[in-house]
Amino acid sequence: MFKKLDEIKVLRDPIHGYIHVEYDVIWKCINSREFQRLRRIKQLGASYMVYHTAEHSRFAHSLGVYEIVRRMIVENNDIGSTISEKDAIAVMLAGLLHDIGHGPFSHAFESICQTHHEEFTERIILEDTEVHRIIEKTQAGLSKSVASIINHTHKNGLLTQMISGQLDADRMDYLLRDAYFTGTKYGEFDLERVLRTIRVRDGIMVVKETGIHTIEDYIMARYHMYWQVYYHPTARSYEIILSKLFERLRDCEKENSKVLKEVTMFNAFIRNKDISVNDHYLMDETTCFYGFSLLLESKDEILKDLSYRLLTRNLFKYVDITNDKMKETKKNQLIKKGYDIRYYFHVDKVEQRPYQPYKGDDLSAIWIVMNNGSIKELSEASDIVHSLVHGENKNEEKMFYPVG
Template identity: 45%
Template sequence: MSYATEKLREEKVFKDPVHRYVHVRDRVIWDLIGTKEFQRLRRIKQLGTTYLTFHGAEHSRFAHSLGVYEIVHRIVDDVFKGRQGWDESDRLLSLCAALLHDLGHGPFSHAFEKVFQLDHEHFTQAIILGDTEVNKVLSAVDKDFPKKVAEVIAKTSDKKLVVSLISSQIDADRMDYLLRDAYYTGVSYGHFDIERIMRVMRPTEDQVVFKKSGMHAVEDYIMSRYQMYWQVYFHPVSRSAEVILQKILQRVKVLYENSYEFKHEPIHFLSFFQGQPTLEDYLKLDEAIVLYYFQVWQEEDDQILKDLSRRFLNRHLFKYIEFDPAKEYKMFMELVPLFKMAGIDPDYYLVLDSSSDLPYDFYRPGEEGERLPIQLIMPNGDFRELSRESEIVEAISGKRRTDHKLYYPADLLRDESTNQPTKRQIKQLLGVADKY
């Protein structure tokens, strides 16, 4: 028996609050879970700063990755098995890509990436293809297998059906994170009938498609995703925490570039400041390490770094107002010098933050980031794009929703012991004068 087909003597089972159980029978999958690179995902939260808004949101990318694997495992071993259009030789490739798709995420993923101009997908490729335990396991299947897995995750593989299982407008990744994030945040928005959706999935050469009889379950999924983005993922309080986190990292980078003498040298960040982080440096960073630095930076002499670190750790977040950059940018330009006059650095304490989402998109050939539409199989065997059959989905198709907020430190404006007239003028411009 080859390593690629080797089974464990006894099936391993993870208890899971979302899927009840995660089943592992393949030796390759079990060995991948045991690698240090995969175990690192236990120390990366799935939802970044969201735990400061929804206190239950402490779940990890490790749990999510197992969940995505379990969904794909059920699809390929139960739903697709024996069906025309499914190549059984792609089974292990699908399972490994599902398990490893988030391998390159860093601490507080998107905020961290934005400051240091990183891409977690780049690091996912680097882990799979580099000198790592994960690479050793995949290479034991076949010397070209790591490259095949990396290509599926990067969406460059010619195995389009396998790619669509992991990354499309309705895929195992999205289905798990919607259900998992809804469970741990305690909201009701993200729930949909995943069992029904999986039962109506069918394999084709290019993508997963869905029987028309399951359209209402797919509609429910689309609307669940829409609600979760605006009620959870773009929650303004979570965004406030993310803004502060970005500003802490931005401040540390600026201090380093200006030869500031840290009381606690940020050795884990040095290669990031220099713009040349190695894979080894990247893998050493997790959220426990970052939070340790936030703790010690409260003792630094730099008042901005000290204040921002305290704010994040103690949840003293910025307040916000609704803000339309197109109509109110003049007001923003008036606020910048006023903040400076009040002794509040606008680079760190006056922040415009934007959130944008496209809940569902129909086919737009040739566009950058082209998205394959969700296809329904009609009773006569024809394919129909989802929004042509569903009035609900048609209503939101191709419509990008964008939200802008302006964040500021209400407590510093409330303290009128200094710069009283300027602070009052700032509050009048922000439209919050009556609140103090």
């Protein structure tokens, strides 16, 4: 038996109404230093440069994922009766902690520093951290179970499916939460209906055929949120300047390291080696903005300019690329104006398919249990999703550069 709190804790939430915490280990992990750090990491990175209310944090999202997982277990008899209390605790912790390894500025920081939040999430759960000590004090070996759910190695695939599939608690929370805080409607779908129509068959999560229209809405919500919010070119412009700033920091570290003495907080990430969990803990968006402010006084004009652009939203212009000649023409224009195109020109291509079917018994797919008892993969059961899967991929290629 796992220790429960004297009374259920509730946290008000605009998406779920309340977040309910019953178990002592969950409450202690929420109050750990590593989890509290997520208050200082924005959920949507640079999207607040477009949608000014998109200031919500990884902390809020992680609580939301936990709440959906908890509801799956408590309210859905197929799931609740299938897993043990230990597995229930482990998967709720996995939902709560799945993003604990995130760096600042969402996924942009990962490409900049060649780090992966999944790797740091696993390290924080397994290495000597406050979160690790809390989990292990609750039950020896529990931290390994939590990590195995997140890294897809747990023997019970249902648990991983709840956290990281194409119909999982993570996606369901961030679509609703991001739509709410961006003031858009694209990400809305009927969460209550999804939770009611989930079933378990042969150890995997499936959806009743009667719920298929709700799943189609969910897939379309993902599609529209990617193009209207996640891939918005203004946010991409901000992230490109961010990446160019760190590229310049790396070059300065090799060519003229004196200019970096005032921003030593970036050292481990510029060198991309021996990054400790404590280095990671200290690297949040507050730290980054302090570093950018210091660089306003840098003797390196490129660092000074790029920092100013980030702090004042003086972003690069973007234009759709229709032919290769456009790129060469723009590069030559920038060079004539005195810009170093290593830092002041970038081509960015994005493409997205809202649903990717998988073959065989891959648990990442969405499975539909038909009225006759047979099980079909979503794109085989839905004409709408079939057309999305077999249609042409939507993609964009833009070039980004300064004006003036």
